[in-house]
Amino acid sequence: MSMRIPFLKKKQKNEKQDKIENVPKHVAIIMDGNGRWAEKKGLPRVAGHKEGVHVVNKIVRAASNANIEVLTLFAFSTENWKRPKSEVDFLMKLPKEFLHVYLPEIMENNVKINTIGDIEELPKHAKNAFEYAMEKTKNNDGMILNFALNYGGRFEILQAIKHLVNDMETSKISSEALDEKIFSRYLYTNDFRDPDLLIRTSGEKRLSNFLLWQCAYTELWFTDVLWPDFDEQVFHEALNEYRQRQRRYGGL
Numbered sequence: 001m002s003m004r005i006p007f008l009k010k011k012q013k014n015e016k017q018d019k020i021e022n023v024p025k026h027v028a029i030i031m032d033g034n035g036r037w038a039e040k041k042g043l044p045r046v047a048g049h050k051e052g053v054h055v056v057n058k059i060v061r062a063a064s065n066a067n068i069e070v071l072t073l074f075a076f077s078t079e080n081w082k083r084p085k086s087e088v089d090f091l092m093k094l095p096k097e098f099l100h101v102y103l104p105e106i107m108e109n110n111v112k113i114n115t116i117g118d119i120e121e122l123p124k125h126a127k128n129a130f131e132y133a134m135e136k137t138k139n140n141d142g143m144i145l146n147f148a149l150n151y152g153g154r155f156e157i158l159q160a161i162k163h164l165v166n167d168m169e170t171s172k173i174s175s176e177a178l179d180e181k182i183f184s185r186y187l188y189t190n191d192f193r194d195p196d197l198l199i200r201t202s203g204e205k206r207l208s209n210f211l212l213w214q215c216a217y218t219e220l221w222f223t224d225v226l227w228p229d230f231d232e233q234v235f236h237e238a239l240n241e242y243r244q245r246q247r248r249y250g251g252l
Protein backbone atom coordinates (compact mmCIF):
# COMPACT_ATOMS: atom_id res chain seq x y z
CA MET A 1 0.00 0.00 0.00
CA SER A 2 1.46 3.36 -0.91
CA MET A 3 1.49 6.13 1.61
CA ARG A 4 0.59 9.64 0.61
CA ILE A 5 3.01 12.12 2.04
CA PRO A 6 1.30 15.32 3.08
CA PHE A 7 3.01 18.45 1.81
CA LEU A 8 2.63 22.06 2.77
CA LYS A 9 0.50 23.86 0.28
CA LYS A 10 1.05 27.55 -0.25
CA LYS A 11 -1.83 29.66 0.92
CA GLN A 12 -3.57 31.08 -2.12
CA LYS A 13 -4.79 34.63 -2.46
CA ASN A 14 -8.44 34.18 -1.51
CA GLU A 15 -8.01 31.30 0.85
CA LYS A 16 -7.50 33.34 4.02
CA GLN A 17 -9.11 32.61 7.38
CA ASP A 18 -10.39 36.04 8.37
CA LYS A 19 -12.86 37.70 6.08
CA ILE A 20 -12.94 41.34 7.09
CA GLU A 21 -14.83 43.96 5.14
CA ASN A 22 -13.16 47.18 4.05
CA VAL A 23 -9.62 46.26 4.97
CA PRO A 24 -6.94 48.81 4.17
CA LYS A 25 -5.08 47.50 1.13
CA HIS A 26 -1.74 48.99 2.17
CA VAL A 27 -0.82 49.25 5.86
CA ALA A 28 2.40 50.96 6.98
CA ILE A 29 3.72 50.58 10.52
CA ILE A 30 6.28 52.62 12.47
CA MET A 31 7.40 49.94 14.91
CA ASP A 32 8.49 52.10 17.83
CA GLY A 33 9.17 51.69 21.54
CA ASN A 34 11.55 48.73 21.70
CA GLY A 35 14.10 50.60 23.81
CA ARG A 36 11.53 51.85 26.32
CA TRP A 37 10.00 48.37 26.61
CA ALA A 38 13.40 46.97 27.59
CA GLU A 39 14.25 49.86 29.93
CA LYS A 40 10.96 49.37 31.77
CA LYS A 41 11.97 45.79 32.44
CA GLY A 42 15.49 46.77 33.52
CA LEU A 43 16.94 45.14 30.40
CA PRO A 44 19.40 46.54 27.84
CA ARG A 45 17.67 48.36 24.95
CA VAL A 46 18.61 45.63 22.49
CA ALA A 47 16.43 43.13 24.38
CA GLY A 48 13.48 45.17 23.12
CA HIS A 49 14.69 44.87 19.53
CA LYS A 50 15.07 41.12 19.92
CA GLU A 51 11.54 40.77 21.27
CA GLY A 52 10.23 43.03 18.51
CA VAL A 53 11.39 40.55 15.85
CA HIS A 54 8.83 37.96 16.99
CA VAL A 55 6.09 40.59 16.90
CA VAL A 56 7.00 41.28 13.26
CA ASN A 57 6.20 37.67 12.40
CA LYS A 58 2.90 37.74 14.34
CA ILE A 59 1.76 40.85 12.50
CA VAL A 60 2.89 39.58 9.10
CA ARG A 61 0.73 36.51 9.67
CA ALA A 62 -2.23 38.57 10.90
CA ALA A 63 -1.96 41.01 7.98
CA SER A 64 -1.74 38.23 5.43
CA ASN A 65 -4.76 36.50 7.00
CA ALA A 66 -6.70 39.77 6.88
CA ASN A 67 -6.11 39.97 3.10
CA ILE A 68 -3.98 43.08 3.30
CA GLU A 69 -2.14 43.51 0.00
CA VAL A 70 0.94 45.43 1.13
CA LEU A 71 2.46 45.70 4.61
CA THR A 72 5.30 48.21 4.92
CA LEU A 73 7.34 48.06 8.12
CA PHE A 74 9.71 50.84 9.18
CA ALA A 75 12.69 48.88 10.48
CA PHE A 76 15.61 51.34 10.27
CA SER A 77 15.64 55.01 9.34
CA THR A 78 18.37 57.06 7.69
CA GLU A 79 18.59 58.88 11.06
CA ASN A 80 18.99 55.70 13.13
CA TRP A 81 22.73 55.62 12.23
CA LYS A 82 23.10 58.31 14.91
CA ARG A 83 22.63 55.64 17.60
CA PRO A 84 25.58 54.02 19.40
CA LYS A 85 27.49 51.67 17.12
CA SER A 86 26.77 48.70 19.38
CA GLU A 87 22.99 49.22 18.98
CA VAL A 88 23.26 49.74 15.21
CA ASP A 89 25.36 46.58 14.89
CA PHE A 90 22.76 44.65 16.88
CA LEU A 91 19.90 45.96 14.74
CA MET A 92 21.75 44.98 11.58
CA LYS A 93 21.98 41.38 12.73
CA LEU A 94 18.22 41.05 13.13
CA PRO A 95 17.21 40.65 9.46
CA LYS A 96 19.27 37.50 9.15
CA GLU A 97 17.88 36.11 12.43
CA PHE A 98 14.31 36.98 11.46
CA LEU A 99 14.59 35.40 8.04
CA HIS A 100 16.40 32.34 9.36
CA VAL A 101 13.53 31.58 11.74
CA TYR A 102 10.53 32.82 9.80
CA LEU A 103 11.24 32.46 6.06
CA PRO A 104 9.61 28.99 5.91
CA GLU A 105 6.37 30.43 7.37
CA ILE A 106 6.58 33.41 5.02
CA MET A 107 6.87 31.00 2.07
CA GLU A 108 3.97 28.94 3.36
CA ASN A 109 1.85 32.09 3.57
CA ASN A 110 2.73 33.00 -0.04
CA VAL A 111 4.20 36.34 1.10
CA LYS A 112 6.60 38.23 -1.17
CA ILE A 113 9.44 40.17 0.46
CA ASN A 114 10.55 43.55 -0.83
CA THR A 115 12.67 46.40 0.55
CA ILE A 116 12.56 50.17 0.27
CA GLY A 117 15.46 52.42 1.27
CA ASP A 118 19.14 52.48 0.45
CA ILE A 119 20.05 48.85 1.19
CA GLU A 120 23.44 49.27 -0.55
CA GLU A 121 24.66 51.00 2.62
CA LEU A 122 23.70 48.12 4.93
CA PRO A 123 26.37 45.70 6.15
CA LYS A 124 26.88 42.92 3.62
CA HIS A 125 25.38 40.19 5.81
CA ALA A 126 22.11 42.14 6.24
CA LYS A 127 21.91 43.05 2.54
CA ASN A 128 22.61 39.45 1.52
CA ALA A 129 19.91 38.13 3.86
CA PHE A 130 17.32 40.35 2.21
CA GLU A 131 18.50 39.62 -1.30
CA TYR A 132 18.25 35.90 -0.60
CA ALA A 133 14.72 36.33 0.82
CA MET A 134 13.60 38.49 -2.11
CA GLU A 135 14.87 35.94 -4.61
CA LYS A 136 13.30 33.05 -2.70
CA THR A 137 9.88 34.75 -2.43
CA LYS A 138 9.83 36.47 -5.85
CA ASN A 139 7.17 34.17 -7.32
CA ASN A 140 4.83 34.39 -4.31
CA ASP A 141 1.70 36.31 -5.22
CA GLY A 142 0.12 36.85 -1.80
CA MET A 143 0.81 39.83 0.46
CA ILE A 144 3.85 42.01 -0.23
CA LEU A 145 5.96 42.47 2.89
CA ASN A 146 7.93 45.62 2.41
CA PHE A 147 10.80 46.36 4.81
CA ALA A 148 11.88 50.01 5.02
CA LEU A 149 15.60 49.83 5.79
CA ASN A 150 17.95 52.76 5.81
CA TYR A 151 14.85 54.58 4.61
CA GLY A 152 14.24 58.33 4.86
CA GLY A 153 11.39 60.16 3.16
CA ARG A 154 13.42 63.27 2.32
CA PHE A 155 16.33 61.21 1.01
CA GLU A 156 13.88 59.25 -1.15
CA ILE A 157 12.39 62.45 -2.62
CA LEU A 158 15.85 63.90 -3.31
CA GLN A 159 16.96 60.69 -5.03
CA ALA A 160 13.80 60.77 -7.13
CA ILE A 161 14.51 64.37 -8.17
CA LYS A 162 18.09 63.52 -9.13
CA HIS A 163 16.92 60.66 -11.36
CA LEU A 164 14.19 62.81 -12.79
CA VAL A 165 16.57 65.66 -13.65
CA ASN A 166 18.81 63.13 -15.34
CA ASP A 167 15.90 61.77 -17.38
CA MET A 168 14.92 65.30 -18.36
CA GLU A 169 18.46 66.11 -19.48
CA THR A 170 18.50 63.00 -21.62
CA SER A 171 15.00 63.83 -22.93
CA LYS A 172 13.39 60.70 -21.51
CA ILE A 173 10.71 62.88 -19.99
CA SER A 174 9.54 66.45 -20.50
CA SER A 175 8.53 68.84 -17.73
CA GLU A 176 5.10 69.19 -19.40
CA ALA A 177 4.46 65.46 -19.08
CA LEU A 178 5.56 65.29 -15.44
CA ASP A 179 2.69 64.72 -13.03
CA GLU A 180 2.18 63.12 -9.60
CA LYS A 181 1.76 59.67 -11.07
CA ILE A 182 4.99 59.84 -13.01
CA PHE A 183 6.88 61.39 -10.08
CA SER A 184 5.67 58.53 -7.82
CA ARG A 185 7.39 56.05 -10.10
CA TYR A 186 10.75 57.58 -9.20
CA LEU A 187 10.18 56.79 -5.51
CA TYR A 188 11.19 53.51 -3.85
CA THR A 189 7.52 52.65 -3.52
CA ASN A 190 7.22 52.83 -7.31
CA ASP A 191 3.91 51.23 -8.27
CA PHE A 192 2.62 50.43 -4.76
CA ARG A 193 -0.53 52.27 -3.89
CA ASP A 194 -0.15 54.87 -1.12
CA PRO A 195 -0.67 53.51 2.41
CA ASP A 196 -4.34 53.54 3.40
CA LEU A 197 -3.51 53.22 7.08
CA LEU A 198 -0.39 54.19 9.04
CA ILE A 199 0.05 52.76 12.53
CA ARG A 200 2.62 54.08 15.00
CA THR A 201 3.24 52.38 18.33
CA SER A 202 4.76 53.75 21.56
CA GLY A 203 2.71 56.94 21.94
CA GLU A 204 4.84 59.14 19.66
CA LYS A 205 2.73 61.13 17.24
CA ARG A 206 5.03 62.02 14.38
CA LEU A 207 6.10 60.62 11.02
CA SER A 208 9.85 60.65 11.73
CA ASN A 209 10.62 61.03 8.02
CA PHE A 210 8.54 57.98 6.97
CA LEU A 211 6.76 57.93 3.58
CA LEU A 212 6.36 61.71 3.45
CA TRP A 213 5.07 61.89 -0.12
CA GLN A 214 3.00 58.71 0.10
CA CYS A 215 1.13 59.59 3.33
CA ALA A 216 -0.54 62.73 1.94
CA TYR A 217 -4.01 61.19 2.48
CA THR A 218 -3.22 58.22 4.69
CA GLU A 219 -5.35 57.55 7.78
CA LEU A 220 -3.16 57.79 10.90
CA TRP A 221 -3.63 55.58 13.96
CA PHE A 222 -1.57 55.87 17.13
CA THR A 223 -1.33 53.61 20.15
CA ASP A 224 0.61 53.86 23.41
CA VAL A 225 1.40 50.14 23.19
CA LEU A 226 5.15 49.58 22.77
CA TRP A 227 6.12 47.50 19.74
CA PRO A 228 7.21 44.39 21.70
CA ASP A 229 3.74 44.33 23.33
CA PHE A 230 1.88 44.91 20.05
CA ASP A 231 -0.19 41.92 18.98
CA GLU A 232 -2.98 40.70 16.69
CA GLN A 233 -5.64 42.17 18.96
CA VAL A 234 -4.23 45.70 18.89
CA PHE A 235 -3.67 45.33 15.15
CA HIS A 236 -7.34 44.46 14.68
CA GLU A 237 -8.31 47.48 16.81
CA ALA A 238 -6.54 49.64 14.25
CA LEU A 239 -8.22 47.83 11.33
CA ASN A 240 -11.62 48.20 13.03
CA GLU A 241 -11.14 51.90 13.54
CA TYR A 242 -10.03 52.29 9.92
CA ARG A 243 -13.36 50.81 8.88
CA GLN A 244 -15.18 53.66 10.67
CA ARG A 245 -13.14 56.38 9.02
CA GLN A 246 -14.55 58.40 6.19
CA ARG A 247 -11.96 59.29 3.58
CA ARG A 248 -12.76 62.44 1.67
CA TYR A 249 -9.54 63.45 -0.10
CA GLY A 250 -10.60 67.07 0.07
CA GLY A 251 -14.00 66.38 -1.46
CA LEU A 252 -17.38 66.14 0.23
Ligand code: IPE
Binds near residue numbers: 034075080
Ligand atom coordinates in the same frame (compact mmCIF):
# COMPACT_ATOMS: atom_id res chain seq x y z
C1 IPE B 1 12.06 51.17 17.38
O1 IPE B 1 12.30 51.23 18.75
C2 IPE B 1 13.13 50.44 16.64
C3 IPE B 1 13.99 51.29 15.81
C4 IPE B 1 13.90 52.58 15.68
C5 IPE B 1 15.04 50.63 15.07
P1 IPE B 1 13.24 52.31 19.40
O2 IPE B 1 14.62 51.75 19.47
O3 IPE B 1 13.14 53.62 18.73
O4 IPE B 1 12.65 52.38 20.86
P2 IPE B 1 12.45 53.69 21.75
O5 IPE B 1 11.66 54.65 20.93
O6 IPE B 1 13.81 54.21 22.06
O7 IPE B 1 11.72 53.22 22.95
Ligand code: IPE
Binds near residue numbers: 031032074077080204
Ligand atom coordinates in the same frame (compact mmCIF):
# COMPACT_ATOMS: atom_id res chain seq x y z
C1 IPE C 1 11.26 55.75 13.78
O1 IPE C 1 11.50 55.61 15.14
C2 IPE C 1 12.10 54.80 13.00
C3 IPE C 1 11.76 53.39 13.12
C4 IPE C 1 10.77 52.88 13.80
C5 IPE C 1 12.59 52.49 12.38
P1 IPE C 1 12.55 56.52 15.92
O2 IPE C 1 12.55 56.04 17.31
O3 IPE C 1 13.86 56.51 15.22
O4 IPE C 1 11.92 57.97 15.79
P2 IPE C 1 12.11 59.27 16.67
O5 IPE C 1 13.59 59.50 16.82
O6 IPE C 1 11.47 59.01 17.99
O7 IPE C 1 11.41 60.35 15.93
Ligand code: MG
Binds near residue numbers: 032034
Ligand atom coordinates in the same frame (compact mmCIF):
# COMPACT_ATOMS: atom_id res chain seq x y z
MG1 MG D 1 11.93 55.22 19.01
